[in-house]
Every structure is written in C-alpha cells, then in structure tokens.
Amino acid sequence: MNDTAIDEFIQAMGQLWHSEGRPRIAGQVLAYLIVAGEPRSLQQMCDALQISKGSASTNARLLEDTGALRRVRPLGARQDAWLAVPNPSLALLQTVTRRFRTSADAITRLAGAFPEGMAAAQGRVEDFADFYRRSADFMDEWAARVGQDCQAEPGESKTDGED
Amino acid sequence: MNDTAIDEFIQAMGQLWHSEGRPRIAGQVLAYLIVAGEPRSLQQMCDALQISKGSASTNARLLEDTGALRRVRPLGARQDAWLAVPNPSLALLQTVTRRFRTSADAITRLAGAFPEGMAAAQGRVEDFADFYRRSADFMDEWAARVGQDCQAEPGESKTDGED
DNA sequence: CAGTGCGTTCATTCCTGATTGAACGGAATC
DNA sequence: GATTCCGTTCAATCAGGAATGAACGCACTG
Numbered sequence: 444m445n446d447t448a449i450d451e452f453i454q455a456m457g458q459l460w461h462s463e464g465r466p467r468i469a470g471q472v473l474a475y476l477i478v479a480g481e482p483r484s485l486q487q488m489c490d491a492l493q494i495s496k497g498s499a500s501t502n503a504r505l506l507e508d509t510g511a512l513r514r515v516r517p518l519g520a521r522q523d524a525w526l527a528v529p530n531p532s533l534a535l536l537q538t539v540t541r542r543f544r545t546s547a548d549a550i551t552r553l554a555g556a557f558p559e560g561m562a563a564a565q566g567r568v569e570d571f572a573d574f575y576r577r578s579a580d581f582m583d584e585w586a587a588r589v590g591q592d593c594q595a596e597p598g599e600s601k602t603d604g605e606d
Numbered sequence: 607m608n609d610t611a612i613d614e615f616i617q618a619m620g621q622l623w624h625s626e627g628r629p630r631i632a633g634q635v636l637a638y639l640i641v642a643g644e645p646r647s648l649q650q651m652c653d654a655l656q657i658s659k660g661s662a663s664t665n666a667r668l669l670e671d672t673g674a675l676r677r678v679r680p681l682g683a684r685q686d687a688w689l690a691v692p693n694p695s696l697a698l699l700q701t702v703t704r705r706f707r708t709s710a711d712a713i714t715r716l717a718g719a720f721p722e723g724m725a726a727a728q729g730r731v732e733d734f735a736d737f738y739r740r741s742a743d744f745m746d747e748w749a750a751r752v753g754q755d756c757q758a759e760p761g762e763s764k765t766d767g768e769d
Numbered sequence: 770c771a772g773t774g775c776g777t778t779c780a781t782t783c784c785t786g787a788t789t790g791a792a793c794g795g796a797a798t799c
Numbered sequence: 800g801a802t803t804c805c806g807t808t809c810a811a812t813c814a815g816g817a818a819t820g821a822a823c824g825c826a827c828t829g
Contacts, residue, residue, distance in 0.1 A: 450720035452716045459712075468787080476805080477734055498808080501788090520796095521805080553615045554615065570693075624817095658820060661819065664818090684827095685774080
C-alpha cells in the first residue's frame, strides 16, 4: 500500500486481469510472485497483498491451472510454497490459445446445425470460427518458438529476497 | 428464443463475450449481424434480441469502436443501419493486440521505476512486459497476412434475409 | 413552428461473480 | 491420541458493471 513502484505494478496487474474478466487477486498474486522470484507461502501472500486466506488459496490454484504458477514443498515440508514459472506470460498466452480453439470448435459445431437455406450465413459463421482456429494455430507456433528461446537462455538465477 | 441453432449461436457469442469480460449483449449483436449479413436497424436488433434501445445503441457503438461493425445510412436516410464488417474477427484480434501493447508499455514503465537493488525483479518484470509486446508484434503480422487474404478472396456476396 | 421519429445519455436497478471468513479435514508433531 | 498448523471448501456478503427505460436533443416533415 506504500505506492512504491512495485506496489503499483502489483495493482496494475490486478486491474489488467480484472479488465480481462479474471479475478483481480489472481493478477496481484502473479505479480507478487514474479517480483519475488522465489517461492512464497500462502501466508506471505495474504500479508503482502492483504487478502484472505481463501482468496489466496483459490487464486493461486487458478494460476496453477493455467500453468503460470508452480507449487513446491521445499525441503522438509511444513507448508506449500508458490513460485512463478520462468516464463509466466507464455502460459497465459497458451491459455488464450486454448480458449480461442474451444470457442472456434463450439461455433463451428453450432454453424453445422444451421437450417437449410442459410448457407451464406452458415459460411460467414464458419469463417468467423475458422479465424479463431487459425489464430490459435498461429499462436501455438509462436509459443513454441518462444518456448525454445526460453530454454536457450536460462535467464538469471540471482534472487533478491525482498518484502 | 426458439433455440434454433442460430439462436444458440447468438447466445453462445453472448456467453463468450461475457466470459472475456465484455458485455454479453455486444456479443449477441455481433452474432446477429454476422448471421444477417445485411444491415439491420437498432429496432430490428431490439426486437430480435429482446434488449432495450439503450443497450442496442451503446453496444453497437462499442463494436463500431473496435471495428467489428460499420454504421451506414442506406439511401434516403430515415434510420441508421448496422452491418458486420467482412472479417469481424480480424478487428477483434486487433483489439486484443492493442490491449497487449498497452499493457506491455504500462508494465515496462512501472518496471523502470523499481528501486535500486531490485535489478533481478526488474528484469523479470521487463521480460514479462516484453513478451506481451513481442506477442503483439507477432499478432500484427498475422493480422496483416489475414487482411491480405481477405482482399484476395472477396467472400460470398449472396444474402439471405432471415430473422 | 408544432409534431414525429430516431439515436443518445444517464440515473437507477439488477445481477453475477469476486471476496471473505468461519468451519472443516488431514497431516505432522509432541 | 490430543494438539497445532495448513490448505480447502462453502455459504454469505459485497462490489462493480451491465442492462434498463425514461428523458433529452436533434433533424426532418407537414
């Protein structure tokens, strides 16, 4: 809440996610962990972001599902620790891609059921769906390329334990 | 409301838009006009989708802003008519692209203000932003390619006056 | 210059999904 | 086996934006 640049980043990510129809807190959690660069516990998230334990848990798992976070139990286990994956935006892009493809399939299926005599409309709707599908293909290609780059340049291994 | 395949498509588009944090009605309007393939008046939208005049107006203009709809006054003017552009999804993709780029810029700017001694965190955040920026570039490229295709194959000019 | 038809605006209502916080369950510890 | 410490779940609350519809403004018509 001090409105440091870091807090602003975390808030901005919250807004960004919110504007895309996803939970604001998920964006904040991701931002927090990207900044941290190291595993953080649920409790640390709660303290740093001033959110409830339930929200932290729910949203961390949501991010885990999208592949942006990884959950680890460091050594001797006492509590979970959460860590942003090396290239979180890659995971997010893949989520978008998956959604595009799902939408495309759904629309294509519906278009297939259009009544006789609506061939032109059907064609337009199918074109619409195809665009999504082809975009998804294109994005997969892009993601694959970035994924390789990511392995090629392992990134920094330094850590800075703030907060 | 008859739950024909066409109505289902319109409803599905509404849900899709809703799930992406955009007004459900905007998705329905776009779907309706894609199916129609011809200009439709606000009144026709209201009747077909059972929405208020205000919603129809607001959401049609919203879609106009994104470039998915075009407003025309056919011959002698008595009321506006709305028309889905030939490749609406292209406009939508460009909207996404624009958003990516805006986000990237905002994040980069914030990262630039990170305090000394947070170089590693700063680097991670900048990488995050860069990914969005480069993805946006990539999508522009893709959009340009599709735009060309679109001009090359003018699509069907047939119409089918349903609703 | 009153009357009509159209689109926009805006205050209000409504609705949905995010967020909370208490209760629960399970594992580890003593 | 009691206790403590976690993480998860879920019912209740809250917040924010979508949708409405009445009022407004404007342009054309007679």
